[in-house]
Amino acid sequence: MRKVELQGASSPENELTLATNPSAIPNGIAGLDLVSGPVGKPSRHESAIQHVTGAARYVDDLIEPANGLFAAVIRSPIARGTITRMDLEPVRKSPGVVCVLTVDDVLGHTDIGPVFPGDPIMTSTEVKFFGQCLAVVAATSELAARRAAQAAILEFEREEPLLDAREAVASQQLVRPSHVMTMGDVDSALASSHQVLEAMQEVGGQEHFYLEGQVSLAMPTEDGGMLVYTSSQHPSEVQKLVAEVLALPLNRVTVDMRRMGGGFGGKESQAAQWACLAALLASKTGRAVKLRLPRQDDMIMTGKRHPFANSYRIGIDEAGRITAADIEVIGNCGNSPDLSDAIVDRAMFHADNAYFLGNARIAGHRAFSNQVSHTAYRGFGGPQGMMIIERAMDDIARAVGKDPLDIRKLNLYGTEQSEPERTLTPYHQTVEFNYLPQLIEQLETSSDYRARRVAIRQFNQHSPILKRGLALTPVKFGISFTLQHLNQAGALIHIYTDGSIQVNHGGTEMGQGLHTKVGQIVAQTLGVELERIVVTATRTDKVPNTSPTAASSGTDLNGKAAQNAALTLRQRLVEFLAAEKTVSPEAIRFENGRVSWGGSEDMSFAELVQAAYVGRVSLSATGYYRTPKIWYDRTNARGRPFFYFALGAAVSEVVVDTLTGEYRVTRVDILHDVGRSINPAIDRGQIEGGFIQGMGWLTTEELVWHADGRLLSNNPATYKIPAIGDTPPVFNVALFEHENDEATVYNSKAVGEPPFMLAISVWSALRDAISSLSDYRLSPDLDTPATPERVLKAVMAVQAQCAQNGMTGGAV
Template sequence: MHDSAPLTDSTTNTTGATGLPRAHESATKHVSGQATYVDDIVEPRDTLYAAVGVSSISRGHIRSLDLSGVWASEGVVDLLELSDIPGHTDIGPVFPGDPLLTADEIRFVGQPIFVVAATTELQARRAVQRAVIEYEAREPLLDVTRALQEQAFVRPSHRMQRGDAPAAVDDAPLRLDAEQHLGGQEHFYLEGQAALAVPAEDGGMLVYSSTQHPSEVQKLVAEVLNVPVNRITVDMRRMGGGFGGKETQAAPWACLAALLASSTGKAVKLRLPRCDDMPMTGKRHPFYNRYRIGFDLQGRLLGAQITVTGNCGHSPDLSDAIVDRAMFHADNAYYIPAVRIDGHRCMTHTVSHTAFRGFGGPQGMMIIERAMDDIARTVGRDPLDVRKLNLYGGPGRDLTPYHQQVEHNLLPELIEQLEVSSDYRQRRNEIREWNRSNPVLKRGLALTPVKFGISFTVQHLNQAGALLHIYTDGSIQLNHGGTEMGQGLHTKVLQIVAETLSVAPERIQITATRTDKVPNTSPTAASSGTDLNGQAARNAALELKQRIALCVAEQKGAEIGAVRFDNNRVHWSDSDSISFTEAAELAYLNRVSLSATGYYRTPKIWYDREQAKGRPFFYFANGAAVSEVVIDTLTGEYRVLAVDILHDVGRSLNPAVDIGQIEGGFIQGMGWLTTEELKWNAQGQLVSNSPANYKIPAISDTPPRFKVELFKRDNAEETIYNSKAVGEPPFMLAISVWSALRDAISSLADYRISPDLDTPATPERVLRAVMATRDASSGGLKQADGGEP
């Protein structure tokens, strides 16, 4: 398909535009290099290039700042410090704490101090290196457990509870307690942070930004420039990946570029090189989790006290909501009769951690999945049987710790189906036998489920708008508030509009997300992009469909109920019809507006945070994965041999896009749990700061057997064509890999010991767990409190 291909009304039948495995709308552009990203935009004449001068210490104060060498550098045109900002200086997205520039206090290595504009990018980068800065350094706080002890928090702690959890645990026949440390994760989007600011009339600014949240960039740029929001337009056609790293973290660079553009009257581009992007932008939150649980002799949970602690870095950013979501998902798929969940938000002197696919949900799920394995080893049962025993069920076993009823629970059926299709039981027996005869290599197997809540936990973000134009040649232009970062959002929304109007998808052109077309948009996050923007676009299409139908009925002397749209035509009887193009022209000639806005807000959701009760999620997305691994007990090295996934996307809008999201999400989750290790030195400097020392999964890490199937069930809630969100939930299917590694290690003690294995489960950590398990096995088995030896 070519963008310039002429439109015809004899296009292939489009009945069922949704539900088909249509290619990504920009796929050809991606692979041919024709896709335009921020750094590809043709720059205005005399564009300047910016670079940021940053701190080299993680905690302390600036004693003196000499920028004379910067000013004297070749090509430097302008330099701005904190005092040069005409408007707001703190750009915290929800709570204050994120100064755009600092003139005094330093809170992390890489904190921006000043910004330079020069005639070339290289000149700007060289210039910032000539700053002479003297600091009064202090010892940084970098350890999350110490921060927890000192109650160094960026936001107050929060608690959810139902029943008397401490008493339930104390009275249980068996008890366990454990802790786990979970590493963070670098977003590693292929396109780094980038912004281009172009001055406009009346103090206005056109900002091209690689952002998941154009409206927030618009608002913050307006605030730092001290102009009304309507003077700023943000344009975002596509990102080369986001994963949450461009939800709030794109704003500083857009604001700095806009400040320089305002000061110089020239366009300014600010693009972070990878060596700056990694140290200067936030990561997935590392977490420190603990549990104390009570259960019966079969392994059924009776009570649980769970604590999740997020390492937030130096500022709140989005940490309040991220730790909340970790708390919302600390139960995952399991009913806990009496439960208390505490969530802490610790401050450390690192870059402020931020949104990342799953938004805290994966970190919360990990502690209860550890508990399931630990219970199974204690009572001598297969971990899958313990998981199935504890799943949410019918009345009396369907209430979450935050008092939302788990309705339309698909997991028992979904897990049963995957258990059979993956030959779980047979493979379990074969692996046990194989491990008995192999002293060095050990295999492991695990099936883990996912129950992930869909909606922004901040209620007002659950809304979206769209703008739809039909032109007299029958072509359609669509704009909506969501952003395309490679996930296929535009493709799905395009299909939705084509389905609604019964036209060929080729008729529809989706334009860049722009704040002057659809205002006050929510970020493209929380897996809600299609749910929200798809419904808004459909509502706009339904409005135009109704207007055209009324016009056709009036002009053709037909009943409105007889008018129907089908296969690029509009019918008013069994034998009479006109093309969609003719219908659009007819409406125009009869002065019918062919432009409409659409709006949607998610129904049913509410949450009382003071009471920790409510329905924060419209529905739950479900899935399960079986992973098989083999480890070398002499080195700790391992391979993922096979993965079987069954995932619930409701009625799929685009199976090709959905399966791609499931595969990609799983591999990214596997990277978080196995190879991707963030490392800071004692001075708070990120040492895993490049592709040379930070290992994301490669194509060679894809398991030889990687089978993905979609669970065939429409969403029971009234979502867009009864589909379900797919962006984040598959990420957590990768927990099965971590659980399988623990299973393989546990085989060294005949599955009677549940090993400690923090993440990422690097070969070094696996080897330490192997040695500890062997030592414990030979020295006496670790018993559950109250259990039998």
């Protein structure tokens, strides 16, 4: 949903100013108290107790309606081919079966592609990936439905699947056209460079592995509509697609989403299919239907983080400063577009990461493969794009004989004050408010980077088997949906006559603390205690036409919309009280659940609300917000796709056993920029969790596909996510003290995705340890995930090259 093509968005003008400009805040509510109140305090997650006690209700925990049915999916056992026979009569005759549907039973749309067509809800002809949905069955129990699904008689004309992304690009088998961004004269700059380096890189995908799998419960309503409970990051899209599949207007479909047990992007677009199938069965039978994918089916049938095949040609000067960069990123998109157009674009946007490239050409390709359609995942392509330039930084350092940190610092974007000529990205957005140099210097000092570097070199010289590695890598991550119209949000607030407050907004809660932060924002704006606020389930009949909770924008958008609704209510209360007490609106203050004016006079918030109700003041308001300043002209590949950049850096230290390839991450130091933190406890949790998840992506989480297109790593026994034992024993996290210079909600910054990419420092540290075998003269090839097998292979390659060239060093 973060597609970059912004139709009619050639100018950043004509943006809303309410709540983005302090001067636009109505009289009587400027200068809100930011000293007291919940914003900036480490409040616990609003559902923390329910989570740890098991009282939190997810879709599968809801009390099932009487006569409810359970659904199971009949899926393809091949990756590519044509269906020659699909006999479902044995399924219909299975015990407990009530209904069996195929694509021919769909009254409305049969393609549920979120942006572009290509995602059939079921297929009865062509098969494009292993596990593709062929039919769906509903039965009186979950076990009966699953057993019945196994009874289908299926025959196919098989074809050889296409699984290699580079091969797909070579044969021009793409799900969407390629895109190129350019700046300067790349070819001439490469030709005149002191040295040109080249490399290729394979970046593996990643399974979302959310604790709660894909699940939906659909219930027919008395007016012929549908109520859907679903674990989705995008309820409005589920509403739209269910309506289209059932041939209903959107106002007949309501989607309710209280919480998810994790999403990470896997439920941004791909939760919709299971909701649509459940709704189809519910519509056909007139009974409630639940569809929950078993874990193995979930892993087989839903998309992953896109694997990428990257390459670069980079010119440098004698010091190691980049003079030209020719970068190619290829996303393995699977069998359909899904969100891949925007994901590959974001990989291109972040192929520079924190570095000024000068003359640059960045090409992005969207390769077709006979795999499940890959989809959104934390970072949305940004991490895969960053990997290629971070590899280049290490390679340049080895080529010129310098510490990789010095090369990174040498190539950082400049600041508007000191180096304005070095602030332009390859997509022609100026990097404003760049304090990465300051942040890196602070982390370099606090982590004792230089002293540890000396100690590690000495250790490696005297340790024949174990080698230690150290790396500091930065992150510059753009914040905004690059599809412009998604940068909007709505909210609804009710104040009841006892002073309690109910908030509803368009964002979804998946454990990241969005509802907690929104509650804090509303409480701060109205000057009440956080305990007075209840944030209710996200529902399409309360706040319509919502954007997905993604792009790290949940708080930026929904928090601002909720703040605007609260400002409206506060202004009404101020005007009422000012008239009642004959005081100036500017004299009225809201703080700690009390309202004061004229020095010693005050009343409780609840008393004011009761008086306002008697005075016939509306105590319900909507709020709306849209992100200012952003635009992008895709035809000319230039614009300002991001409102601001989130920044951060991490230092990771590892120790590698060169006999086995096994390794440990022994210490991590993080300094991350969250602007003015709304909730430091939740922000720290996001940073820690994002880092560990990123570390898993780059080290242990290996997707293995059979040559016939089957996913072999399809269960927890064959796919290893990080465990508590993988957490670094020394794990220091600090928040960078600097408010957002852009007018975000309370000058905070997004924190969902950016910390994920801090884990690149672990991969870079592994390369550093392996490079020590050559006395840091060789830069090893190390594709990801950097499993012990890949690490050992890289060790052996460096040792062989050292022996071939007569090189010694690092106790080879």
